[in-house]
Amino acid sequence: MKITDDGNKPIFVQIQEGIEDMILSGSFPEETQIPSTTEISTNYRINPATALKGINLLVDGGILYKKRGIGVFVKEGAVHVLSQKRRQSFGEDYVAPMVAEARRLAITEPELIKMIQKGYEK
Amino acid sequence: MKGLEIKNITKTFGRTKALDNVSLVLPAGKIYGLLGRNGAGKSTLLHIATNRLFADQGAIFIDGETVVENDSATGKVYLMSTQNLYPENMKVKRAFKEGKFFYPGFDEGAACQMAAEFKLDTGKKIKNLSTGYQSLFKLIMAIASNAPYLFLDEPVLGLDANNRKSIYQKLLEKYAQTGCTMILSTHIIEEVAGMIEEIIILHDGKVLRQAAVEDLLAGHYQIAGPEEAMQAYLADKSVLHTQTFGQLLTATVEGEPGPYPDSLSVSRPELQDLFIEITNEKERSQS
Numbered sequence: 448m449k450i451t452d453d454g455n456k457p458i459f460v461q462i463q464e465g466i467e468d469m470i471l472s473g474s475f476p477e478e479t480q481i482p483s484t485t486e487i488s489t490n491y492r493i494n495p496a497t498a499l500k501g502i503n504l505l506v507d508g509g510i511l512y513k514k515r516g517i518g519v520f521v522k523e524g525a526v527h528v529l530s531q532k533r534r535q536s537f538g539e540d541y542v543a544p545m546v547a548e549a550r551r552l553a554i555t556e557p558e559l560i561k562m563i564q565k566g567y568e569k
Numbered sequence: 570m571k572g573l574e575i576k577n578i579t580k581t582f583g584r585t586k587a588l589d590n591v592s593l594v595l596p597a598g599k600i601y602g603l604l605g606r607n608g609a610g611k612s613t614l615l616h617i618a619t620n621r622l623f624a625d626q627g628a629i630f631i632d633g634e635t636v637v638e639n640d641s642a643t644g645k646v647y648l649m650s651t652q653n654l655y656p657e658n659m660k661v662k663r664a665f666k667e668g669k670f671f672y673p674g675f676d677e678g679a680a681c682q683m684a685a686e687f688k689l690d691t692g693k694k695i696k697n698l699s700t701g702y703q704s705l706f707k708l709i710m711a712i713a714s715n716a717p718y719l720f721l722d723e724p725v726l727g728l729d730a731n732n733r734k735s736i737y738q739k740l741l742e743k744y745a746q747t748g749c750t751m752i753l754s755t756h757i758i759e760e761v762a763g764m765i766e767e768i769i770i771l772h773d774g775k776v777l778r779q780a781a782v783e784d785l786l787a788g789h790y791q792i793a794g795p796e797e798a799m800q801a802y803l804a805d806k807s808v809l810h811t812q813t814f815g816q817l818l819t820a821t822v823e824g825e826p827g828p829y830p831d832s833l834s835v836s837r838p839e840l841q842d843l844f845i846e847i848t849n850e851k852e853r854s855q856s
Binding site for chain 1: 600734737738741742744745760763764765766783786787831836837
């Protein structure tokens with residue numbers, strides 16, 4: 448996870464997505480504890496309130512859960528939920544900007560499809 | 570109120586008005602960024618808030634108590650300033666030993682441990698330390714003081730990148746442990762942008778902005794594109810700053826982007842850029 452101040456996403460969203468990435472990559476496996484707010488805060492040099500805001504979004508979204516007095520854990524089934532969520536937003540996150548760039552470069556739809564097919568062959 | 574209350578502070582030095590009727594309310598328990606260009610009045614304000622300077626007018630309260638000649642209020646605050654206030658020949662270890670006379674919560678053991686970590690020679694005289702080590706020494710005093718209010722004026726002056734990183738981490742650890750109130754006054758805005766919750770911009774002795782960092786950033790945007798399309802788009806917008814680069818026009822705008830043509834692209838501003846543009850804009854509007 449890399450936290451930047453170069454804009455486009457508020458830091459709490461970067462924290463949320465960074466934790467999601469680590470769950471998806473297996474760095475934070477299901478039913479294990481994630482680093483504390485203080486650890487996230489000092490490691491990335493961000494305000495603890497911002498770190499907490501990112502974590503709380505994931506708690507509210509059913510990805511993480513809090514064990515009172517112990518810490519925050521990854522929920523069982525989180526990987527599945529997250530990959531479903533990422534599949535749903537794939538169009539908006541990746542296809543839309545790709546098509547916009549293709550249009551700027553006058554790449555036609557069949558040409559783009561061909562490129563995607565080539566990508567799968569690799 | 571728990572926190573720092575600044576009421577109508579005015580301070581002049583000769584013919585210069587360093588602070589002009591400054592009022593601020595800073596609730597306890599947050600990390601504040603006190604930003605301003607050189608000569609904006611930041612250090613003067615922090616010195617008045619700790620009774621090292623007297624205001625011509627106005628009053629400052631810490632947890633509801635005046636700071637003027639009041640040890641119970643000023644004893645809650647550790648001010649780290651660029652001035653050296655230690656006796657001429659005092660050695661680092663002596664300062665660590667005497668810390669608890671000024672700050673009841675001072676932790677000499679923690680101070681010595683941090684000194685070892687940062688390779689600060691405690692047998693040296695404070696005045697003989699390099700700029701970087703003077704800063705480290707004062708930061709260690711501040712962190713070990715366990716004071717509920719830490720006012721840090723140019724905390725990372727002369728520190729290398731490694732030490733700056735370690736110091737920011739130490740400050741955040743202290744904040745997490747104690748929930749103290751911190752005011753960071755610094756010119757290295759990029760490095761503290763993520764740490765501070767609320768920002769205060771001083772300009773020519775006046776408060777130009779006080780806002781939560783996230784609100785300030787979310788309340789502005791940057792938009793860029795070909796000049797013609799941009800001119801049309803910007804016509805009814807509240808523009809803070811524009812910059813042309815060839816035919817590309819980039820603008821920082823206050824408010825929400827609303828609908829815009831495909832040829833334009835929108836991004837979030839960085840805190841440092843926003844600071845530069847807000848203070849520049851103020852200067853232009855004054856001249």
